[in-house]
Amino acid sequence: MEFLVAAVVLLTLLAFLCLLLLLGLTRRLRTHSERIAELEKHRHLRDSGLELTIGEFEVTRSDDGEPLTRTWLVGAESLVAFVAYGCPSCKSQLPALRAYAERGERVLAVVARVPGETPDPAGMHAALGDSVVLAEEPFGGAAQVAFQVAAYPTFYLVDEEGRAVAAGSGVREVLGARQPERTAAGAR
Template identity: 35%
Template sequence: MAFLIAAVVFVGTLCTLDLVLTLGVIKRLREHSEQLSGASGPGGRFDTLDPAVGEEVGEFATATVDGERLTHGMLAADTLVAFFAPGCRPCREKLPAFVDHARALPGGRAQVVAAVVGDPAESAAFVAELSPVARVVVEEGPDAPLSAAFRARSYPTLLRVSPDADGTVRVTANRMTLDRPVTAAR
């Protein structure tokens, strides 16, 4: 009988300890959920490192791989701007869809700017794919003129920009989906 009482006390103690630990875990999960909900953006989505919609694009002056001068003032309405890095697996995966999307744009190559950020030798494959559909700039790091002007901190970054009524170039879209067909404005 003493053995049975000891076993019941042991199981009861074990269950009480399990309950206390479970309540602690639940409390911790609630704290984490609150922290995560504070970090999420509109619609419960996490904010990215991408520039925000409405954010002003900084001044820049650079040259494309074709030697063409490219400045802040040369960005037309509804320009697609992309930042890729050669060592980035998601960049390699998204590149073919981006090229197809850019090829279908009504304004053609003049409406697309692509920056390849990384070692110029490693960037050659990206440049070869992007050159027919975009004005391509190769930059060695995030502090280079184009990357700094757009504050591009993650790759791939896909944006739409347009000058506003005052001529200030602003980000108009920062979460682009490349699977939707492109249609010309009517």
């Protein structure tokens, strides 16, 4: 009988130690998952080994009716935004987009006309101001296809050579993914 009691006590202690070890590992795994998620938010496309090849496209500027093509992206860093009229998340990003453009940065906003939504070009222009180059196209249009847009809002940081170097669903997220030397030097 004493042998059985000792075996039960020993097995109970062993089970308790295993439970403590499991809890410790779970806690550590959660901490690592949070760190990885934070790093992923600011991932630079070039550093990740992922590349987005921007295809050819043509959109029409809303202000003067002039066509814009992929070549507009070459020569200076640009922030390209894909938004939709009826998208609440898109609207929440417009002030940051406008502020970035008003600092003298190059910004192109492509507004998708989604079926069933009421377009409001005047409201969009008022929200973005004159510093943002505004273009409108149908849902699934050429620019959206060229950038492989899958959701709204989507933002791309394009370098001077016309390559997408960062992408995300928020202006600050994308700008936070800049190369360290560009971030340290400040934007222009």
